[in-house]
Amino acid sequence: MTIRVYYEDTDVGGVVYHSNYLNFCERARSQLFFDAGRSPILDGGHFVAKHIDADYIKSAKFGDILELKTTLVEIKNASFTLLQEVFRGDVKLFSMKIVLVYIDFTGKMAKIPSSEKEFLAAL
Structure with missing residues (x-):
């Protein structure tokens, strides 16, 4: 997924604010579903996010065009782990591993439905 850095994404110095990398990655994860005609x-x-391990490598700045790449690392019965990376051209700016857990509408962790597990395995 490609995004442009807007003024609202940056601090007073025009550098992307640290928490916005998480927002960019959230958009990229949602887009994976939308691109497949899913929600x-x-x-x-x-x-829901259970654990995030983030590495801020270099700064993105106002006006930059960023490429977000998402790769499945592991899938289990009720959770999966993704590697998400943010690049400006060939330069990696940010990397994170995120563990996402499936919860039902009662708020309890549950087994990922088989159709969704197949979708995730194809990433």
């Missing part, structure tokens, strides 16, 4: 909100539940 990240499922009939029986949805995914």
Whole structure:
């Protein structure tokens, strides 16, 4: 997914504010579902972040065009792990591993539905 850095994404110095990298990655995860004609909100539940390990490597700045890449690292019965990276051209700016857990609408962790597990495995 490609995005442009807007003024609202930056601090007073024109550098992307640290928490916005998480927002960019959230958009990229949602876009994976939308591109496949799906919604990240499922009939029986949805995914929530359980753990994030983030590495801020270099700064993105106002006006930059960024490429976000998402790769499946691992899938389990009720969770999956993604590697998400942000690039400006060939330069990696940010990298994170995120563990997402499937919860049902009662708020309890549950087994990922098989159709969604197949979709995720194809990433």
